[in-house]
Amino acid sequence: MSAPGRLVLIVTCVSQTGIVAAYSRYLFEIGGNILEINQHNDLASGRFFMRIAFSLPDGDHDPARHHTALSALAGQFDADWSLRDQATRRRVLIMVSRFDHCLADLLYRWRIGELAMEPVAIVSNHPRAANASVDTGDIPFHHLPITPATKPAQEARLWSLIQDTGAELVVLARYMQVLSDEMSARLAGRCINIHHSFLPSFKGARPYHQAHTRGVKLIGATAHYVTTDLDEGPIIEQDAERISHSDTAEDLIRKGRDVERRVLSRAVHYHLEDRVIRNGLRTVVFPD
Structure with missing residues (x-):
């Protein structure tokens, strides 16, 4: 801290x-x-x-x-x-879908003082029951469902929430929806996403199953700033996990959850500590 x-x-x-x-x-x-x-x-x-x-x-x-x-x-x-x-904590809005391991990790690290932030809202496109295993405490939870037809209205509500809460950073903690180009541009430099593989590789659905089919020996995760170019934003942090020939696709998913948590928490920490500086398509990161 x-x-x-x-x-x-x-x-x-x-x-x-x-x-x-x-x-x-x-x-x-x-x-x-x-x-x-x-x-x-x-x-x-x-x-x-x-x-x-x-x-x-x-x-x-x-x-x-x-x-x-x-x-x-x-x-x-x-x-x-x-x-x-740095005594003034940044206000952070966290977005999540069904997979809540990154959300749980961020809140745990915040509660023990490892992440100097003030969570102001949790937004999900699924009802609270989808994340019932996570203790969100008194942090306001907002269910903002989304379909292709309702996406503009949903993002309008999201933008109002960001403004009303004074959120300075938005974290996509396995939020499995693509932000529009307009929203991505509005959040330039203050929206961090965790991608469940190295970038660029194994894009699209079921990345761990793709990796398993190809017999990879490493899996990883990538935290990056969100831009209008899908999954092409400046990379903040990456890490890897060793994979054995005996690992199943379910083993890769389990190991993937661990590396995703680590990578996202480090990226958020670096941003909160003003350790990340944008450099065009890249970043300069000064780890502590």
Whole structure:
């Protein structure tokens, strides 16, 4: 979990000299203490990415007080930047269908303090009974059924819910419906999906059965940002599980549930901690 008073500064710009020195000097001048610093030069795109976690002297924990100075500093490098107090938890809306293992895992990690988020709603295209094994506590549950004919109306209700709850992140925790291009565009950079295989591979229905038929020795999962290109969004995290010739399709499903939980929780954690920076079709991820 993030410590109180821990601020995170994100800077992206064209790669050039003096960036780290300039920001380090500024933090020194205001009495800031750098707790963590990560940087990456993308040689292919010529872009520079930096994440600085720092604290300020007692009584100086308002990021807005430094907006003018940081804007001027960013102007020197023509940089995009953001500053956030990690003590303020992001509001998260979770979407799920019948498979609730990822939902259960996210809520468990939230309850033990592993995910610094505030769940504001759970949305499902199935009634609550489909996820009866998960203790959702006092988190509001919304049943939004969907058919091809009702999809525009359902997404209109979903968008209203996102706005009403102030959700800053939407997590598709095995939500087995495709968001429209319009909704995907609205949620650009703040909607994470877990895909039940490596991307791109074994797309479509019954991916584990396809993998079993092909005799694979590895299965995996991919967490990525949702874009208008189905399952082609920037990848945040991936992981794998070893497969034996003696494993059945049901064994692959069981092992798949484990890797899906791990990959999605790590991706959500990285996003909540401001450790993911978009880089075109890719991401820069600074793990902790």
